[in-house]
Amino acid sequence: MDSPATFALYGLGAAAAVASFVKVKARLELSRAKHRSLAGHARLARRVAALVPYYEYDEARFFCSDGAPDEVVARRHAAFARLAELYRARFARTAALSAEAKESISDLQFTEAYRVPFQYREAVRANLPVGAFMASSAGVTLTDLDGNRFYDLTGSYGVNLFGNDFYKECLEAGLAQARDLGPVLGPYHPVIAENVKRLREISGLDEVSFHMSGTEAVMQAVRLARYHTGRRRLVRFTGAYHGWWGDVQPGVGNPLPARDTYTLKEMSEDTLRVLRRRRDIACVLVNPLQALHPNAGPAADSSLVDGGGAARFDRAAYADWLKRLRVVCSERNIVLIFDEVFVGFRIAPGGAQEYFGVKADLVTYGKTLGGGLPVGVVCGRKELMKRFRDDRPADVCFARGTFNSHPYVMTAMHEFLTALKRQDVRALYQGLDQRWNARADDLNRRFADEELPVRVANLSSIWTVCYTAPSRYNWMLQYYLRAEGLALSWIGTGRLIFSLNYSEADFEAVAERFLAAARAMRADGWFWAPHGATNKSIRRRILREMIAHRLFPRRA
Numbered sequence: 001m002d003s004p005a006t007f008a009l010y011g012l013g014a015a016a017a018v019a020s021f022v023k024v025k026a027r028l029e030l031s032r033a034k035h036r037s038l039a040g041h042a043r044l045a046r047r048v049a050a051l052v053p054y055y056e057y058d059e060a061r062f063f064c065s066d067g068a069p070d071e072v073v074a075r076r077h078a079a080f081a082r083l084a085e086l087y088r089a090r091f092a093r094t095a096a097l098s099a100e101a102k103e104s105i106s107d108l109q110f111t112e113a114y115r116v117p118f119q120y121r122e123a124v125r126a127n128l129p130v131g132a133f134m135a136s137s138a139g140v141t142l143t144d145l146d147g148n149r150f151y152d153l154t155g156s157y158g159v160n161l162f163g164n165d166f167y168k169e170c171l172e173a174g175l176a177q178a179r180d181l182g183p184v185l186g187p188y189h190p191v192i193a194e195n196v197k198r199l200r201e202i203s204g205l206d207e208v209s210f211h212m213s214g215t216e217a218v219m220q221a222v223r224l225a226r227y228h229t230g231r232r233r234l235v236r237f238t239g240a241y242h243g244w245w246g247d248v249q250p251g252v253g254n255p256l257p258a259r260d261t262y263t264l265k266e267m268s269e270d271t272l273r274v275l276r277r278r279r280d281i282a283c284v285l286v287n288p289l290q291a292l293h294p295n296a297g298p299a300a301d302s303s304l305v306d307g308g309g310a311a312r313f314d315r316a317a318y319a320d321w322l323k324r325l326r327v328v329c330s331e332r333n334i335v336l337i338f339d340e341v342f343v344g345f346r347i348a349p350g351g352a353q354e355y356f357g358v359k360a361d362l363v364t365y366g367k368t369l370g371g372g373l374p375v376g377v378v379c380g381r382k383e384l385m386k387r388f389r390d391d392r393p394a395d396v397c398f399a400r401g402t403f404n405s406h407p408y409v410m411t412a413m414h415e416f417l418t419a420l421k422r423q424d425v426r427a428l429y430q431g432l433d434q435r436w437n438a439r440a441d442d443l444n445r446r447f448a449d450e451e452l453p454v455r456v457a458n459l460s461s462i463w464t465v466c467y468t469a470p471s472r473y474n475w476m477l478q479y480y481l482r483a484e485g486l487a488l489s490w491i492g493t494g495r496l497i498f499s500l501n502y503s504e505a506d507f508e509a510v511a512e513r514f515l516a517a518a519r520a521m522r523a524d525g526w527f528w529a530p531h532g533a534t535n536k537s538i539r540r541r542i543l544r545e546m547i548a549h550r551l552f553p554r555r556a
């Protein structure tokens with residue numbers, strides 16, 4: 001007969017088995033909620049990235065990396081020389097100062113190195129220098145040091161919502177208003193009271209904190225969520241950018257693993273299941289810009305090795321997703337954070353909350369809100385914003401920052417927030433989506449009519465270029481666009497940001513230049529692809545190249 005001790009052992013064994021079953025099940029659910037791409041597997045992505053060898057194409061291979069016939073290669077060769085000559089002549093002063101500055105500005109070295117797939121990098125860098133300087137801005141244009149005028153499609157990383165002249169006015173008026181107090185830090189400039197009132201109205205939330213960048217606002221929102229829930233884990237979605245703080249940037253780009261971050265699939269039942277079951281999740285961080293390309297990073301020409309990814313914005317589907325997410329977060333006391341640093345004020349005066357009809361617990365803003373100066377803001381529910389506990393005085397959630405309520409930033413912000421109420425500014429929001437959708441549709445129709453393999457997808461005034469045919473040279477389009485007088489940010493055709501003051505005539509000028517650039521690309525042979533080529537076949541070919549260079553660096 002079994003002794004009581006044996007029964008106790010059986011009992012313990014059974015409990016251990018149940019506990020490990022529950023653990024394994026939770027682990028499996030978490031795995032299922034990860035996107036199947038590398039971007040959904042941060043640790044694996046870092047390991048794979050570490051294996052990618054550097055190699056570059058010699059002059060001959062540069063033009064025929066896809067096995068193009070001699071006639072196409074000759075056209076590409078001649079076009080490249082012509083474009084290089086145009087860049088040399090037209091951008092001489094701007095390029096010279098950029099080359100000098102690059103020697104000692106690490107940021108420039110980085111952006112320069114990541115404009116095109118690395119195999120083509122050196123030849124492009126030597127022949128098609130992109131200037132790092134502009135001398136002036138007016139209307140929707142920028143002028144470089146050589147006097148070339150470009151239509152501004154950079155949108156100053158999203159800051160430029162109403163046109164550069166608008167921000168110049170905010171800055172000048174803000175400067176005048178802050179002059180008496182000057183750069184005094186610690187005591188507030190009185191406009192802060194008004195800013196807080198407006199931000200509470202706009203966000204529909206109770207309290208506000210000021211920071212110096214969007215990255216810091218996100219850091220603080222997540223820290224508050226952890227403090228108040230007593231949980232560690234943060235959920236972010238595949239491909240979403242939330243600034244460069246380590247916890248929101250697991251995977252490539254961050255030398256350390258982000259151990260408390262779960263990167264999950266967006267618009268997925270599997271993710272909701274994880275949120276419903278786990279007890280360690282403090283917050284879910286949403287970047288509503290991802291609605292344009294859920295579960296993928298922003299397209300960038302540096303990784304445009306084939307036809308590139310698809311993008312399509314479905315407002316109703318994304319709103320439905322956010323609503324379901326809201327319900328689960330409320331049920332589980334998970335803090336729902338909308339990171340509106342990019343889309344705030346751009347898609348509606350009340351941002352993504354208004355646009356998608358979903359309330360968040362905490363919202364981060366930045367970029368355009370500073371009226372042209374750097375800023376980050378967190379708005380939140382009262383109980384989540386509190387940084388100390390009445391009953392435990394030593395238990396605090398610390399957040400400071402020397403420049404966090406700088407008088408000049410606050411007065412420029414005040415100008416921005418005051419302008420939002422103006423009739424002419426309100427008018428820009430009228431029919432906003434219809435206007436930008438119609439412009440995108442019109443351009444796409446013209447691409448289709450001319451059988452050009454280029455399309456655009458848009459979330460209101462935020463656009464991305466897609467390619468309907470696989471080619472190893474789609475990244476070249478950025479250089480044709482610049483030659484046509486369109487200014488792009490360093491990720492090139494991956495993101496075009498329009499300011500809302502683009503008139504029909506301005507837009508038509510951009511559309512014509514786009515078409516001209518795409519026509520020239522085709523005439524010069526860059527859209528040529530081998531019969532039957534697919535994105536998959538191109539990627540397989542590149543993978544074989546990489547393996548060869550990794551295993552036999554001398555022979556490859």
Ligand SMILES: Cc1ncc(COP(=O)(O)O)c(C=O)c1O
Nearest residue numbers: 213214215241242243287341342
């Ligand atoms: C959604 C989002 N969050 C955070 C940030 C970081 O803001 P900042 O560059 O001001 O630190 C960005 C910047 O692009 C962003 O787009």
